[in-house]
Structures are given as C-alpha cells and as structure tokens.
Amino acid sequence: MSVDLVLSTILSPIVLFFVLGLGAALLRSQMTVPEAFAKGLAIYLMMAIGLKGGVEMSKTALTSDILLIALAALLLSFLGPFLAYMLLRTTSKMSRIDAAATAGHYGSISIVTFVAATQALELAGVITSGYMVAMAALMEVPAIMSALWLANRGLQKSGEVAGSEKGELFREVFLNASVVVLVGALAIGWITGERGMEKISPFFVIPFQGVLCLFLLDMGLNAGRGLRQGWRQLDLGALSFGVVMPLISAAITTLICWGMGLSVGDAALLITLAASASYIAVPAAMRLALPKAQPSIYLTLSLGVTFPFNLTLGIPLYIMLAQWIGG
Amino acid sequence: MSVDLVLSTILSPIVLFFVLGLGAALLRSQMTVPEAFAKGLAIYLMMAIGLKGGVEMSKTALTSDILLIALAALLLSFLGPFLAYMLLRTTSKMSRIDAAATAGHYGSISIVTFVAATQALELAGVITSGYMVAMAALMEVPAIMSALWLANRGLQKSGEVAGSEKGELFREVFLNASVVVLVGALAIGWITGERGMEKISPFFVIPFQGVLCLFLLDMGLNAGRGLRQGWRQLDLGALSFGVVMPLISAAITTLICWGMGLSVGDAALLITLAASASYIAVPAAMRLALPKAQPSIYLTLSLGVTFPFNLTLGIPLYIMLAQWIGG
Amino acid sequence: MSVDLVLSTILSPIVLFFVLGLGAALLRSQMTVPEAFAKGLAIYLMMAIGLKGGVEMSKTALTSDILLIALAALLLSFLGPFLAYMLLRTTSKMSRIDAAATAGHYGSISIVTFVAATQALELAGVITSGYMVAMAALMEVPAIMSALWLANRGLQKSGEVAGSEKGELFREVFLNASVVVLVGALAIGWITGERGMEKISPFFVIPFQGVLCLFLLDMGLNAGRGLRQGWRQLDLGALSFGVVMPLISAAITTLICWGMGLSVGDAALLITLAASASYIAVPAAMRLALPKAQPSIYLTLSLGVTFPFNLTLGIPLYIMLAQWIGG
C-alpha cells in the first residue's frame, strides 16, 4: 500500500508536469511560462482553495478542537525557525543572517505543497477539513518574526535604511497577495456559503487540477533554474538541510497531531504544512527586513531542494505518518 | 423584497471580491493582478457577452421596437455629456476642459457594470434581451464626440499637435479593443447561431461568473488605488457628482423606458448603462484628443467613485426603478 | 458536400475570430491580446493536444504501420525545404540565405493549423488517430537542419559569432517550448493513460475550442500586422509562393498517403502538416543560426500568407484530398 501511495503520487499528472519543467530547466531549455500568466494562475489557485475551505467552514461550528489546532499551527510557525537556525548554524557554514533568513522560510509554509497533499489525499480517499486552509494562512507569517528576532538579537539597533517607512514591513507581511487572497476568499466562501458558490464553483472546482498541472510545469522550470544557478552557493550541510529539516518538522508535528488526536487527513495536512517551506511571501519580506541575507541561498534551498522533495517523496511519507498515528 | 435585492447583490461573490480588492488597496497592500492577465480576462468577458448576445439576437427578428431602443440609447450617450458638463461647471471648480472630458466618461458606459446588472437580474429571475449587448456597444462612442465639441466650441481651432495623423482618433475610438471584441463577438454569435456555439459555449458560459470574480478583485484593487492617489484632486462638488450624476441619468432613463414600455429586465439594463461611466475606452481617447485634461480627475471619479457606487447600491436601485415602472 | 465543408470551416467560430483579428489589424486597430496571456494560452493548447494524443496512444500498441508514417513524416520535413528552396530561387528574387531560411519554415509545421484541421475533421465526423500528434512533433525540427545545410553549403566555414556557445542551437531547436510541452504532455498522457486524465481532462477538453477562439483572435491580429508591415518586402513570386508551396506539399503528401493506405482522417492531418509552415519554433532558431536572413520575409510569408490560406481554404481542400484517396 505504501509503495502504491508513493507511485500514485509520483505518477500523477501534476507531479509529472513538475518533473517535465524541472528536467527542461536542468537541460537549459529556454522555455518559460510567462510571469504574468503564472501569477494569474497562482491567484486563481489561492481563490479556489480559500473559497472551498470557506464553504466547508460555513457548514461546521467553530469548536475548541479547532482553536487548539490553530494554536498548534501558530506555535509550529513561531518555533520552527529556532530549530532550523540551530541546525543550520551547526551543520553548515552559513552566516548568522543567512541562517536566520533561511530559518524563516522553513517555519512558514508552501501553499502549493499543501494543495498537492490535498490532491493526494483525495486520490487516496482520505477526508480533510475545510478549516485546514485557515491553518495554512495562520502559518505564513509568524515565522518571519522569529527570523527577524534571530537575525537582530544582540545587535545594537542599527540606523534605519534611508527611505524606509513605518509600517512597510507590516504591510509587506500581512497584506501580501497570498494572505489577502487566501484569507479574503476564505471569508467570502464562509459568508456566501454553499448557495453563493453554486454559480462560481464550476470555474473554481472543475478546472482546478488542470490549472495545477500548468502551474506546476512553471514551478518545475523555476525550481530547476534555481538549482542550476544557486547550488554552487550551498555547501553539503546546507543542501542536506533542505531534506532533513522537513523530516524533522514532520516528525515533531506527527507527535503533536498524535497528542491532539487529529484525523488522518487533517494530520497529514498539518504535517505537510510544517514540513514545507515558503518561496513567495517570505523571500519578499526578507529583502526588506534583512537585505544583507543572500537570496540565492534561501531560494535555492526552499524552491530547488525542499519543494521537489516534498512534492515527490515527502507527501506520501507524511500521509503514511498520519495513517500510522491515526490507525 | 427591496432589502433582499440589495443584500443579495452586495453579498454576491463578485461584489465581495470587489470589496476585497478595494479594501486591500485602501490598506496599501502591494498585491496586484498582473496587467496582462487582467486584460486577457477582460477580452474573455467581452467575447462571452458578445457571443451570448449575438446568439440571442439570431433567434429573434429585428423589430421597430428594437430600433427605437437603439435610438434612445444613442441619444442618451450623445446628450448625457451636456447634462454632466452643466452640472460639473455649476457645482465644482473644474476647468472647462476637465469638465468636458469628465462629461464624456459619464455619457459613455461601463461594460462590467452592465454585466454585473445582468447577473443580478438573472439571480432575481428577471429575463433580459440579447440585443441589449448591442445597445451597450452603441453607447460607448457618441459621448466622446459630445465631449470634444464641449471642450473645443468657441475656441479658435488651435494648430495640430506635432506628429498627429488624420484618422488616429477615429481608429482609437471606433477600433478600440472593447468595440472590436464586443461588436465582433456579437456578429459572430449572430452568424453562427446556437448550433455554432455548442462547442465553444462551455468555455464562454460555465466559467463566466468565476472569471468575473477574479476580474472584479482586480477592479477593486484599481478603484482603491485610484481613490487613494486621486481624491485630493477632487473638491466636494466633484466627488458628489460621482454619485449624483448616475442617479440623475437613471431617473431620466427610467422615464424614457416607461415611455417606450420596455420590459423590466431591458429597462433595468438601459438604466444601468446610462448611469454607468467609462474607464477604459474614453480615457484612452481623451489623452489623444484633449491632452490638457487631467486624467486623475476623470479616472478617480468614474473608477473610484461611480463604479463602486453602481456595483453595490446603484444596480439594486436601478432594478427597483425598472420594476416600479414595469409593475 | 465539398461546398458545405468549405462553408462550415469558414463559418466556424474559430475561423471567424481569426478573421475578426485579421480585419482589425488591417484597419490599424490598436487592440492587442497581451503577449503573456496569448503565450499562456499557447502552452495550454499544446498541453491539451499532447495529453489527448498521449492518452489515445496508450490505448493502442505501436505497430509497424505507425513507424512507417513516422518515417514519412520525418522525410517530408527533411526534404520539404529542398523543394521550397528551388521554387523560391527560381520564382522570386530572394537571396540564397533568405530562401534557405524561408524553406526551413515550410518544411516544419504549424501546430495551430494542425489543431484547426482536427476540429474541422471532428465537425465532419471523421476519426483521427492520437499518434498524429507525435507526427506533428517529429516534423518540427528536421526542416531546420536542411535549411542550415542549404544556407551554408559551398561556403567556407566562417568564424563563429562572438559569444556563441556549443549546444546553444541544439537547445534552441530541441528544447524550445513547443517541443518540450508537446512531447512532454504526450509522454505524460501516455504514462498516466485514461485513468490519470480523468481529473484533469475537464480543464483540457471542455474549454479547448473556446480557448482556441481567443487564441485565433490573437493570431489574426498578428497575421494582419505582419502583412501590413511586411508585404512591401515581398515580390509577387514570393507572395504566390505562400499559397503555391502548401498546395505542392499537399499534392505530394496526398500521393504518399495513398501509397501507405492511410485512413481519411490521418491522411488529412498529414497533408495539413506538410502544407503548413512554422512561425514560432523556426524563426527563433533562424535568428541564431542564420542571423543574416531577414525575419520580415519569412514571417510575413508563413504567418501573413500561408497560415490564413490554410485556415480558410487549405484545410477543407486537404480534407477533400484525403477523402478522395480514401474513398
């Protein structure tokens, strides 16, 4: 069964299109999915996820169980960076500031990895809860604060960068596209409920998986190019961190899920979230807050190493972990 | 019932997504829908509207009634700017040329407002005619001519701007994207009729409302940014014009519809068209024809004030007006 | 019946939208479909074609018949340029290098023409095989090599252009977007088969024809602009080549199909492929390999003359040829 799960994940069209893009980029193909088109698809995907989650949430009441999961999610995002930072500082030669920035990425989440896990679970016939989308949204931001604290602690406060403005980081972090669209769509789904969705769901449900294929082709191209251009910046310690860190996060989160008695589907999703790393929201925030950290390091790791690992081997593994504690 | 109508309009997903975008922009979020993607969606929407209208038109003969409505539509677009100009010159401090340019926008129409009204009517179970799309197309252009006449009358003809060419304004006005696509799709829908549409209608009908959500998210972002950047240019007279002018146009058009004995649905659409203001076709024409008029004035008014007003409160009101004269 | 075929082809929505775009461009409308959006649609179309072909192929075994067709396809692409070159050098005043570059375009293929033929056949109720997509992919590249040989033969090898790199042409040719996406999607369709497609086919099948309309509107705009800007570069010999060459290719391929005993549908597609000319992959390769050839010549011919001809009159003719040898 577990081999089945791995195979059915890896041989699913979305993963195959990712591999196609990855391969093309590694072979130095010039092909690209236009940036504007890919960004448009990303907005579509987040709207669809948010709406679906919101409609599901409108059907059930807010229980203390859900609040508990939310608390766990917040803590995972807050504390993840500390673990990641320690690991990086002991196993790689990364500077303090690079390690802090990278750690922030691993505390935060990848929404595409989350979606891929949802698809794999659906394929395996496992039920998941709508409010897990809210958990994903909750986990995006806290890690950024931990990373900033890690980078700046002990330093005497240096002067502001010229032209910086109060609130710019706050806006970048809390009002970036993925937070706005995800939280907004969640709220709209929740407000309008099933009845309101009727008319628009054909657009947001039926083509979803197909759009995901197109998007993952682009992600593959990105990941491949990131790897080609950036791997030289990384030593072996850093590279292996890209695989080890997700596994450690997954292990810890498995324990937490077991403690909270989460359902198999929800546990699998929370584990996936914890094990995934950001490559959209956090990099943008880091350029503002920690401009001295090198983007090629954290982008190569999170998009070039961790994302491909999670998409192919990670997700089936996380599902198995969830089945194991849930069984 | 009327409160119901207002609520069901305001709580529909398309309006909620508009509000989401508006809010994000007012809070100074950096998120954007890529320009190329939004423009692509706009073309899709106009194709879909045109095709649907064309197919409907292919089913019914051209009666003198329809010609009468067309005449009314043309007159509304031609004469609207005169009213708007007088209003602006008496209630605001706008210069003659700014008032003329703004007046042109209010004589012309907003196709997205038209679509939103169609959706609200559909939701309310009111039937509309396919040829109303043709009315929308007819009303786009005449107002521009009135605006130019208003701006230039009495002035001795000034020399041409260097590099200007005979016919460039004509092409800008009659061959702009929305006229080409709307009229073209209308004709194609009319030529191929229901049979030809079979194969392509899944694409143009099923996802329509969903695409509209995505598009209105972008409209909200645009409207919010326009407001934030431009409201300082506007005095109170100008700002209130953005709400008063649609109401006056609506009142006049209600009378006309009552005189012509229009059906409830068609009346609601004609009132909406008259009350709506352009923010795509007319601004582009004005930069060529009246470069001295300030874009921030007319864009802020039509996109930042009138469009949000129509989308939320205007449309239910116009439907009620139509029901009132039709009942 | 044949008049019917011509009419139903020309009056199909996809052709009408092409004509709309063509007309708008010739009338010098400023409207455009955003580049990024059109390129995104192109990727969608190639994914859809590839997947469909791959799934079809997964249902049937690879027979020697198919290998024979593949051989024919390869030879058509390899030898086509020689014929085209001779024709151009005798009937037009084109320089050797321009003739060679143009010849390369006519040996290669146009995937949109291929798709339009598939649609016309579907409309006429004629069955085609999935592996014909593979033939299209096979025919893209060989012609480029013949063109290079034609351009460079007899010349002493000139020094490399500064900055050129081993393998850059190879990558441009074999890893361009259309080859990667088409071959990749074909393989993915073939690997996952019907079962894997279930979830994604709604996106890749249902909207296909509608997307094609949107794409052909853009193609019409491109073709019209190409014609307007480039026709002055072409003498009458060159212009007529744009219509004569497809007809000659079609005639020869008809004979070959007759010799191989191809089914009506597959014959019609192979004839169409042979008669079509590239305007995406080959131009890009030519700028690298033969920078002295003038793009305005080959682009105007293949996109401005041959593509419109094939789309309107060519395809029905090729279908009739196929019916004639198959009947």
Place this chain on the structure above:
Amino acid sequence: MHQKKRLEIIIEKPALKRACRVLEEAGVKGYTVFPAMAGYGSNMRWQRGTDLSASRDMVMIISILDNSAVKTAIDDLENLMGAHIAVLSLADVEVLRPEKF
C-alpha cells in the same frame, strides 16, 4: 569611436505614435521604445496595471542619432512636449559604426 547624440524621451503612451512620427519625419534612422512601470511627477505617483485604460502609462523612446537629425526634429518635438506629458533629454555618446545613425 565616433560622437553621436542619444535622445531620450519619456512620454505618455497615448502619444507614443505621435512622437514616433515626428522622429521618422525628421529622418531619424532608428529608435527603440521601452515600457515604464511606475513614476512620479507633479506630486503624484502612477503605477502600471492600476488603470484598465492604460492611458496613464509612460514609455521611453531611445534614439541614437546625428546632431543634424536632432536639429531637424527639435521644433516638432517642442510642440509635442507642449501638448503631452513628456520629458526629453539629450546626451553625448560614442558609437562604433557612425554611418548607421
């Protein structure tokens, strides 16, 4: 290398065609146009993609040309700059193949 001029015109997109015609009529041999994405002037910011009409977009025209062409074009350019939102600047540059300009 040889002395030429580099003309740079930042102008609102709706007037681009007019500027192009002015240059072409002055006998300029070539120019290239670049899309701007944002800007500031008259105490106001603008940003591409926040205006569906795109009528506030700016573009930049760069032309490497001979001083004589500048002199021919200058009157029409002044007229154009008077009517439309635009900024013009001229600089000295060196080029490789002087006959091209």
Place this chain on the structure above:
Amino acid sequence: MHQKKRLEIIIEKPALKRACRVLEEAGVKGYTVFPAMAGYGSNMRWQRGTDLSASRDMVMIISILDNSAVKTAIDDLENLMGAHIAVLSLADVEVLRPEKF
C-alpha cells in the same frame, strides 16, 4: 538647451519604494521606473519570471534633475546603496524646459 543631470539607479525591486521616498524627500520633481528582465553581478545571473516571489527582480529609476537635488539626495542614496543591491550613475544631459526639473 540647458544643462541638467540624469540620475540612473538600478536597484532591487523590494527596495524601490525606499528609493522613491529618498528622491521625493530630496525634492526631486519627477522620476520614471522601468522593469529589468535579467542581469548579472557577483558572478551570478538572474532572470525575471524564474522566482515566484519576484524578490530578486531589479528595476531602473531614471530621473532628470538639477544638480542641487542630487546633492540633497546623495547622503540618503549612499545609505540606501549600502543596504540594498543597487547601482547608481550620474550623467550630464541637455533638456528643453529647465524649469520643469
């Protein structure tokens, strides 16, 4: 024509707003921003559209201004260039309407 300066700042996009504020606070009358599509520096290439966060994109700010505005801005610009990835250059240009800058 009249002598002015042309300031060109190639800077990472996340810092664009900061650079704009610096210029505005220095009293610069206008500037225009252009999106870059690729680049090379520190032995590494970057390319737009290969990074979903767009945090490595570069943009170019062009401002035609008076030398006095450059002097007012220069300290803050140096501070900004020290913190962010950026390249600044200044050149002499001639303009038509000197009062605009």
Place this chain on the structure above:
Amino acid sequence: MHQKKRLEIIIEKPALKRACRVLEEAGVKGYTVFPAMAGYGSNMRWQRGTDLSASRDMVMIISILDNSAVKTAIDDLENLMGAHIAVLSLADVEVLRPEKF
C-alpha cells in the same frame, strides 16, 4: 564621485545570451537587461506581441564599467554587432563606489 563608462547595447533578443557571454568573458562585473516594446529601423517598425516567435524582440543591456573592460570587450562586440541586429553606445558617467565596477 568617480568617472566610469556606461555601455548601452540595444540588441535582438535571440542574440542576448551571446552578448552576455561576450561581456562576462571580458570581465565585466555586472550588467542589467531591459525588454523593449517597439522600435524602428531600416524603414520598418516592429512591435512586441505581434510575433509569436518573439524572435524580433529587442532588448537593452546596460552596464556600468571601467574603460579597461570596454577595451577588452570591444573586438568581440564589434564581431557580434556585425552578425546581429544591434546598436551600441558608450557614455561617460559618475558613480559612487568605483571599486564595484
């Protein structure tokens, strides 16, 4: 401030990679590339987005560099300009941190 050179190459996109390699091999420390949207040359206009192959698009490479790097690159650049559609110009500029270039 310090004297450097500003090299600007407007070149057809298919040849961009070649130009980049030439600059990198000459030891240039950095450059940035910008997409053009339209242009005119040899009595013909082109416009981006009207050619699906994008093979007629032009791009602009800007590099702030030391005069010595220009001299190293110039032969290869001339060769490249001879083969491909391209326009090159060189200007004097002032920079802040001379060691970067």
